[in-house]
Amino acid sequence: MPAFPGPRTPAQYLRVGRAFQRSLPEGLEHLRDTYGPVSAFGFGPTRTHFLFGPEANALVMKNQDNFRFSGAYDMLRPIAGDTALVTTDGEANARRRRKARPAFHRGGAEESTRLILASVDETIGRWRPGQRVDVHGELRSAIRSAMLRQFCGERLAAQEPYLVGQLERVHELMDYPLPQQLIAWKLPGAARRRALDGIAAVEGLIYAEIRRRRRERDPGAARDLISVMLSGDGPAMSDQEVRDMVVSALIAGYDPVGSALGWAVYNSLSTPGVWERLRKEAETAPPGGAVSAAEVRELRYTNQVVQESLRTHPPVVLSPRRCVRGFRYGGHLVPAGGLVAVSEYITHRSPEVWPEPDRFLPERWDTSRGGYRAPGPFEYLPYGYGGRRCVGATIASVLLPAALSRLALRTTLDLRTRHPQYGGIPALIPRDGLFVEVGAAPRTERAGVLTEEAR
Structure with a gap:
């Protein structure tokens, strides 16, 4: 089974790291534009498998038994608490x-x-x-x-x-x-x-x-x-x-x-x-x-x-989860215990879902407009x-x-x-x-x- 797309060389890792250093959206856009809708970045327990798009959102958000918050947000435990x-x-x-x-x-x-x-x-x-x-x-x-x-x-x-x-x-x-x-x-x-x-x-x-x-x-x-x-x-x-x-x-x-x-x-x-x-x-x-x-x-x-x-x-740009069981997606294997992330920001800026995604067009939400199409539940996720x-x-x-x-x-x-x-x-x-x-x-x-x- 092919390895996850993503940076391989030190120079590639440096470019991804610099993009994330500038901002979280820029890092995500760099991964999408360079490696496509499926990629991985990082090392050890923080190595993250990025899955972009409505199909990935549905997989991760609907299957709560396999994709858990626990283990994905552990760095917040000292602040938010164990419960x-x-x-x-x-x-x-x-x-x-x-x-x-x-x-x-x-x-x-x-x-x-x-x-x-x-x-x-x-x-x-x-x-x-x-x-x-x-x-x-x-x-x-x-x-x-x-x-x-x-x-x-x-x-x-x-x-x-x-x-x-x-x-x-x-x-x-x-x-x-x-x-x-x-x-x-x-x-x-x-x-x-x-x-x-x-x-x-x-x-x-x-x-x-x-x-x-x-x-x-x-x-x-x-x-x-x-x-x-x-x-x-x-x-x-x-x-x-x-x-x-x-x-x-x-x-x-x-x-x-x-x-x-x-x-x-x-x-x-x-x-x-x-x-x-x-x-x-x-x-x-x-x-x-x-x-x-x-x-x-x-x-x-x-x-x-x-x-x-x-x-x-969107209020939240990225939603990580820790998977309990390994799974295959897009021809690639995510191992059990792997860190997975979907992105509301990338979904909301996807040209496959939204015509002219980078333009601010309030009229796209006008239900009386000819050609109006209501977004699906995994295409628009401002509140999860x-x-x-x-x-x-x-x-x-x-x-x-x-x-x-x-x-x-x-x-x-x-x-x-x-x-x-x-x-x-x-x-x-x-x-x-x-x-x-x-x-x-x-x-x-x-x-x-x-x-x-x-x-």
Whole structure:
């Protein structure tokens, strides 16, 4: 059986390594363009078999018994924990998902959306004409602030400056390029030590809050994540299970959502006519802005913009798994225990699936357009698939169009970052920010209503 395609010589390995050093998407594109839809790169237990395309996505994501998270995300265990969703599989994973569900669905999702939108409104209200702002950084901070309250409760959120400082130590390491990150997690070094010290400080406060609530039988806010995990509904959770759920929700929450909203703003501003059309539609929303899922569904064009932005800039670029049993794919053998990776980013940029894949075309999501074709479940994967779908997908699907609509209604922005560079793992972030210059606020009745509410 032929060996997996991939680099063989030192020069070839160097070229692949340099591509990954520049960014994760560039490394993946280099493998695809040089070696095709199947390739392998790396050494020893980190040697990864890359399988690109919808067929590969279906194979890996549907067969959860053979393709496991456990063993693929072990470098995150010191941060996320041994019981986190990203480090576990099977019934234990499903049980914890069911327990956390009220915080992320229906009433919990609506409360989260309201909190985040209020924080976004407050952020927009601070912007002044002529000011130059990093719209990604500003929105990320607004979302982080709201998520701290929704996941941890008001008592811990009152310590936001301290918690943020510690969490950013973790993100500092997680934003390293892939080659550096793989090394940094394994070897003693300053970045790893800062990340571990940061997470130790955060978990210390979370454990103290868990113990306090158990001792005082104080459930906290009706739907904050700690209270949901400690509730009597469903199976009892250990302190570590609660800690791991809260920490991983924070780490995996505000970065992908903040980045997704930032990229939606960038794509809307860099494509002629989109921002103006978003504003026009926003003027038809309820006076306080769309908040509920039903209200957001009426923002048809805004949803098309968000869907297209999630295609061009998916929240997750790469999804690795560890295979339990060996298997053959594309005429090649992946051994038992091998590391396998599929890529949402490569799938979303595939010309076999998407006409003009590198163009930002919101109209491709217009179901009334002649020739419209709905993508298959393994062709469009902004939130994953099936039982491993992102637990926050319900929140994001309402929040992103609602927040983008508010931004278009209340702001005039002139894009200053023309060619953003990619960074971040696993979230796709703009490495050096997304800078805009704030113009005069648009003169519309609805914009005034939102501005007054934000005050």
